[in-house]
Amino acid sequence: MTVLSRVSSPFAFGSGRARFLIERNVYVYRRTYMTLVSGFFEPLFYLLAMGFGLGVLVGQVPGPDGRDISYTVFIAPALLAASAMNGAIYDSTFNVFFKLNYEKVYNAVLATPLGVGDVALGEIIWALIRGQLYAIGFMGVVLLLGLMPSAWGLLAVPASVLLGFAAAGLGMAATSFMKTWQDLDLVQLVVLPVFLFSGTFYPLSVYPEPLRTIVQFSPLYRGTDLIRRLMTGALDPVMLLDLGYLALLGMVGLAIVSRRLDKLLLK
Amino acid sequence: MTADPRYHRGPMAQAQSPESSLIHARGLTKRFGDFTAVDAIDFDVAPGEAFGFLGPNGAGKTSTMRMIGCVSPKTEGTLTVLGMEPATYGPLIRARIGVVPQEDTLDQEMTVRDNLVIYGRYFNLPRAEARRRADQLLDFVQLTERAESSVEPLSGGMKRRLTIARSLINEPSLLLLDEPTTGLDPQARHLLWDRLYRLKQRGTTLVLTTHYMDEAEQLCDRLVVMDKARIVAGGSPRELIDQYSSREVLELRFASDIVESLDGQLEQLLDGRAERVERLPDRVLVYAADGEAAAVAVHAAGLRPESSLVRRSTLEDVFLRLTGRSLIE
Structure with a gap:
């Protein structure tokens, strides 16, 4: 009763009730865990095709601090970041759209003590947990193949939580504005170029000036920069900017989602 | 399911509502833009009674129920539920009421039993307790054999019964039912009425909306007739018939x-x-x-x-x- 006796505004996130929504998703995936598995292989295939295939032609490339590193070591952190982002996007877009518009899961949940803030937080945290599963799986591959020159790289997984937070927050915020399944096609239209052009397969220095600035606003670029610096041991104050930017995007997403759910479901 | 004496002593009880009312509304109004869905209605619901909103579709019944259920803010007027203001104490109120919405909102992605267990978790019940209540309630609504089934293949009547079981998982003292038997065949309706009658006998306060007069006569001790966003008459079914027919x-x-x-x-x-x-x-x-x-x-x-x-x-x-x-x- 301690949780329930606390009086809070509908936007309050600190009630602790969001965890029940995470539990709900665990219940669901307990039975359908196979659907989780596919997301693990995608970045692995990229690593094999680009790293070990294309990497033979590329050879060495300059790392974040200018020192040369192998092409496989260069792209591995980016693919770990992409794992965290993609996992978070799957759940915060398609699954949320279905639950919001067809299953009416949130209508049922809001009749209980949970509020829109709890729903937003619970769903965003669940989505980023899914991204984390892939990030952890990918980290296993990285360690197995010896693609991490620095022990700082062990912090790559916790660092990718913030990227997952930003991706899940923005993904769910965008989904809350979508009306039809066709609108959801936009998700792929945004996610694919973000994946390809955020300094994933080549350094930012390849781009001409105006593009270089624009790419720096990409959350995946920020996440990749952060994780690549950790995994290659090229620490730099710019990592604080990466962290702050990702946290900010996540908070903005969370706030938008709460407001939208309130507008859509608590008329 | 016995009446809980604590519900009279909500934080706002002394200021807002007569001690005897579970729900107290004065001049309660809901507007959506220019459209007035509920127009300054007054009513009180006493503990233990079955109270009905009778009226055609679009009369404002569902809007009223959503305000009582703290999922829709009022536009004007006074409303207290269990002695508390929904705007301030929504989570506290929702913790102590059960809601059967007009449209089924069962979780399609889990089994019949898990639907009840996870709903219990939303109310912060310990897992073991949620499971115990789930099995009890499945028995109460005669769905024990379907416990491991998914929701999708259930008949309309079974889904309604499951929704009622779900609404009881927190042992509410007040149960809100929005069109509980719409779309059901006569047999399914009678089974449902029987379960609701048993709840009432146990002391649960029932508030329901219906556009079936036989349902209102069967279940309601007292009802108000709603038409075009307003209450046009109120009383027991007998009183209303004596007075107006x-x-x-x-x-x-x-x-x-x-x-x-x-x-x-x-x-x-x-x-x-x-x-x-x-x-x-x-x-x-x-x-x-x-x-x-x-x-x-x-x-x-x-x-x-x-x-x-x-x-x-x-x-x-x-x-x-x-x-x-x-x-x-």
């Missing part, structure tokens, strides 16, 4: 070519024997203390209806009298 009703059906020529004629020949004559598209209703006498008078005057039937007045007649329209078009 005659003891008996004579229903007459005439061949369509005769109906036109009857204008005024019936009223004339029934003078003194009927309180009122109502013409519907398919039949004529004669409101009379003695329906049989009215029927004899009609036949004595040489009129030959295709059929005539004397019955007791119902809430349907009350609604017709109050609004000039039938409840179900």
